[in-house]
Amino acid sequence: MLDINHILVVLDNEHLKQHALDRALWLASALKADLTLLTATYEAYCDDQSSIDADTRLRIKEALINKSTAWIESFVEDTDVKVRTEVHWQKHLHDAVIESMRDQEYDLVIKGTHEHSLMDRIFTHTDWNLLRHCPAPVLLVKNNKPWQHNRVLASIDATSGDEGHILINDNILSYAEHLADHFDTDLHLANAYPLVSVAFAMVPEVTAPDDVQKYILEQHQEACADWANKFNINDDHVHIDEGDADDVIARFAKSLQADLVVVGTVGREGLAGVLLGNTAELLVDKVDCDVLVIKPDDGVKPDAD
Incomplete structure (x- = not known):
């Protein structure tokens, strides 16, 4: 069984519906x-x-804390899941999460999400802070629809050879495999590769080598086959296409009717993070399903059994 024993659910009183709680109650019941x-x-x-x-x-x-306590405790009624509540005196929700995790180790953090504006990105929205700094995997829930199509889609950077990306690829696929096994769902692997002809078109004085795009595709096919073999993913469950990763993965998620996309982030900081974003952050706004974001330190713990 997947070793998710303690789940932290982040509730935002500015959200009319708490989709994160619906998903968390279902997961907690299934995972004990x-x-x-x-x-x-x-x-x-x-x-x-x-x-x-x-x-x-x-x-x-005291009055404000009591009001928030009454609000959050109203969600605890009529459930068989063991639930406790915390109200933190913090301006930002992500700071409350970090504060809580100093005292308690959580295996998963769940939060509801919605489409983000450019202003959200410039001012580093709560969701982005959680994705970059939360010391646990973060599941962003888009709606309260149940996982019903039995498909988990894991997105990796298959050809990257640096130690950090190899580690995060392993973590992504390990989590995706554990979830797929526990909920008896199909595990799919997705990978994007760059359209090199566009890059060469920007520098017309440089001629693109013959069959360079075919060579790049073959590299990604070979690398994906290795990852698929390691995690027992069927050949027809491996999906590769050219383009930006967030666009490619979003297309596959839609065509497969994925219930969950598992993706990694290295938490790009500063101005680059604002202007370019991270694939995980961009992807959240382009899919209709839940997104589980894994960081390099989010290794899978040993099974409980």
């Missing part, structure tokens, strides 16, 4: 895991620098 529901509340006028007197600040803070 316990849940911790987390939210955050904060008001700047309760800070020490506020002009409001200390006693009033304290009473306001």
